[in-house]
Amino acid sequence: MRLKASPRLISAIVVGLVILFLVNKNWGGASISAKTISSFLVVGIALGGIYAITAGGLVVTYATTGIFNFAHAAIGCFLAFCYWQLTVKQGLPTVVALIITLFVIAPAIGFLLDKVIMRRLRDAALVVQLMVTVGLMLTFMGITLTIWSPKTGRSLPQFFQNTQGVQFGDVTATWHRIITVVVALLVALGLRFLLYKTRLGISMRAVVDSRSLAGLTGAKPSIISGSSWALGCMTAGLAGILIAPETGLVVENLALIIVVASAAAAIAQLKSIPMAFIGGLVIGLAKSFSAVYLEWGKDWAYADEAIPAAILFIALLFLPMARLETGKIRITKRTERLTKPWEAALGAGVMIAVVGAWANGWIPWISGTTFGERSTVWLGRGAGFLVLGLVMLSLIPLIGWAGQVSFANYAIAGIGAVLFSHFGGQNGDALGIVWVMLICAPLGLAIALPALRLKGLYLALATMAFAEVADKVLIRHPSMLDPSATGVLFKPVNFFGITISSSASDRKAFLMFLVVAFALLFFMLEMLRRTRWARRWIAMSDSPAASATIGVNLTTTKMMVFMLSGAMAGFAGCMIGL
Numbered sequence: 001m002r003l004k005a006s007p008r009l010i011s012a013i014v015v016g017l018v019i020l021f022l023v024n025k026n027w028g029g030a031s032i033s034a035k036t037i038s039s040f041l042v043v044g045i046a047l048g049g050i051y052a053i054t055a056g057g058l059v060v061t062y063a064t065t066g067i068f069n070f071a072h073a074a075i076g077c078f079l080a081f082c083y084w085q086l087t088v089k090q091g092l093p094t095v096v097a098l099i100i101t102l103f104v105i106a107p108a109i110g111f112l113l114d115k116v117i118m119r120r121l122r123d124a125a126l127v128v129q130l131m132v133t134v135g136l137m138l139t140f141m142g143i144t145l146t147i148w149s150p151k152t153g154r155s156l157p158q159f160f161q162n163t164q165g166v167q168f169g170d171v172t173a174t175w176h177r178i179i180t181v182v183v184a185l186l187v188a189l190g191l192r193f194l195l196y197k198t199r200l201g202i203s204m205r206a207v208v209d210s211r212s213l214a215g216l217t218g219a220k221p222s223i224i225s226g227s228s229w230a231l232g233c234m235t236a237g238l239a240g241i242l243i244a245p246e247t248g249l250v251v252e253n254l255a256l257i258i259v260v261a262s263a264a265a266a267i268a269q270l271k272s273i274p275m276a277f278i279g280g281l282v283i284g285l286a287k288s289f290s291a292v293y294l295e296w297g298k299d300w301a302y303a304d305e306a307i308p309a310a311i312l313f314i315a316l317l318f319l320p321m322a323r324l325e326t327g328k329i330r331i332t333k334r335t336e337r338l339t340k341p342w343e344a345a346l347g348a349g350v351m352i353a354v355v356g357a358w359a360n361g362w363i364p365w366i367s368g369t370t371f372g373e374r375s376t377v378w379l380g381r382g383a384g385f386l387v388l389g390l391v392m393l394s395l396i397p398l399i400g401w402a403g404q405v406s407f408a409n410y411a412i413a414g415i416g417a418v419l420f421s422h423f424g425g426q427n428g429d430a431l432g433i434v435w436v437m438l439i440c441a442p443l444g445l446a447i448a449l450p451a452l453r454l455k456g457l458y459l460a461l462a463t464m465a466f467a468e469v470a471d472k473v474l475i476r477h478p479s480m481l482d483p484s485a486t487g488v489l490f491k492p493v494n495f496f497g498i499t500i501s502s503s504a505s506d507r508k509a510f511l512m513f514l515v516v517a518f519a520l521l522f523f524m525l526e527m528l529r530r531t532r533w534a535r536r537w538i539a540m541s542d543s544p545a546a547s548a549t550i551g552v553n554l555t556t557t558k559m560m561v562f563m564l565s566g567a568m569a570g571f572a573g574c575m576i577g578l
Contacts, residue, residue: 011318023293023294026294026295026296027295028293028295030292032293036292040288041285042173043288043291044281044284044286044287045181045281045284045285046177046180046181047246047283047284047288048184048283049180049181049185049281050184050239050243050284051239051279052184052187052277052278052279052280052281052284053242054072054073054076054235054236054260054264054280055260055264055265055268055276056184056187056235056273056277056280057072057076057231057235057239058072058261058276059268059272059273060228061229061232062271063204063270063271064195064201064224064225065118067129068133068457068460069136069232070130070134070137070258071139073239073254073256073257073258073261074136074137074254074255074258075106075140075233075236075240076236076238076239076240076254077140077144077251077254078109078140078144078240079102079105079236079237079240080241080244081144081249082105082237083244084148084154084156084244084249087157088154088156094159098241101241102234102241106230107234109233110226110228110229110230110233110234111226111229113136113229113233114225114226114228117132118225119225126405127399127400127403130405131399137255137258141251141255145251150250155245155248156244156245156249157245158174158245160174161174161176176242176245180242183238183242184277184280185277187235188274188276188277191235192273192274195273200224200227203224204224204227204228243257259308259309259312259468260283262312262461263311263312263465264280266312266461267279267282267311270457282311283308283311287304287308291304299479300473302472302476303472303473305472306471306473309464309466309468310469312462312464313462313469316450316454316458316462316465338530339526339529341526341527344522344523345523347522347526348520351515351518351522352515352516352519355382355386355511355512355515356515359382359508359511359512360508379510379511380507382511383502383507383511383514386514386575387514387572390514390517390521390568390572391413391569393521393522393572394413394569394572395409395565396525397534397561397564398562398564398565401529401541401561402537402538402540402557403537404451404459404541404561405457405463406451406459406463406565407463407466407467408444408467408470410467411466411475412440412443412447412566412573413569413572413576414471415440415443415474415480415573416436416439416440416569416570416571416572416574417573417574418577419439419570420490420573420577420578421490423435426489427491428493430493433571436571437568437571437574438567439570440567440569440573441563441570442563442566443570444562444566444569445562447463447466447562448558448563450463451562452555489577490578492506498512498513500513502578510578517575533557533560537557540557
């Protein structure tokens, strides 16, 4: 008799063996006793409760609006700072501050976001929706850093921190953590009841499917949509206030909890509130288990922070066929006018001329300088902007044309930066840049492998998981930077007589090299847009099924665009290193 193994069963066995290997290899020697088990459970369940609240807010927002909000945790971070301002700075009672933060400021933000931005995103492509919410995340982070300077240390006290908690064996569970778990459970039950047992919740879910049909039943789509975003902001603020005493009032720590929340939401397939609660507990317990029982060593010091991203990737591995995005039919589409070669050349020339004039002080309207030499500080900032521009340029064929939503290019650029320290960076060898690009191209191809089965939001989350693991595990590994390096990792590179270096004496030349490189890549992309490959990528983005019907090899097409994008990100990484 022939046995047929399930792909999910094989994946489960492989994942289980890998986890057992990592636990065995990094076991810290802690004994499994009542004390360590109590500590593991108390901390893990408390953290899991916070993650569950954040994930529940994500699920509610997606289920009721159809938009995955990457700014969810950043909004929670802003509201946590508002709560700190009201309690610690202004001295308001805790209950009053909670009411103002969660029932006044948070709903106001939700309704404002819906009215100004989110209603215009209902029929937008998934790429546009995700990029707008990423922009909102950065905006809320910037607003928070502007209002509350990061140079001033702040801390948010726990609830009832001066009161003895509950004793579990040799471990004391603080009232703050107990409250967190209870609130998480109540939020999960409350959201579940709201969405499936109340008219408001049913109307919220109905508006996502069809605003017009929901309107025929008496629902008011505009009010329902605003209520969904208000509810999402309230859950984000609640999670931010609960986790801030654990992590500290640090904008980056609070805003990037979105990775953890995404992992829990992926376990819930972005539709089940109870599963989001379970997903949050799984992640919290996994992080607590690692902190209590495992020691990763100095080479993998940040591996513990990559656990949520690894869980996110595993969740996506076991849920490859779940549908997270809805297709949209477009009746008409404006015919795109292709840029002519002379127009592209003119645009590239204008870029070089404008940056050159600014670098030489001929455009004096920045930093109050007069005509003459531009200060080295502003030249350095201009170079930084252009380097980021090179990374963004690598996303044009991948996201803009092929519709493959990816957050991995910044990670590839980081890997390219450290690789350049091995391939020519310490010797100032320009050929090393070529080698890095040749290495990063197949790295982009490796990222394309999940894209062969995943699409849309799943692909975006998978690439985000890769970027997080690459940041915490690969780029920060000591061997990634050349251990034989002493002093400078990247020496000036001589490229056709131009010294590429960020030193004060060479900064203007470096800036001009960057703008010339940017202009050349811009021109090349404009010319590539007129080729058969670009037409295939755009056709694949519009309709993969129709593209396959007319003979387009989707596998090869995806692999080519990821390789091109990876090579461009690798070049940008070399510039980051310099």
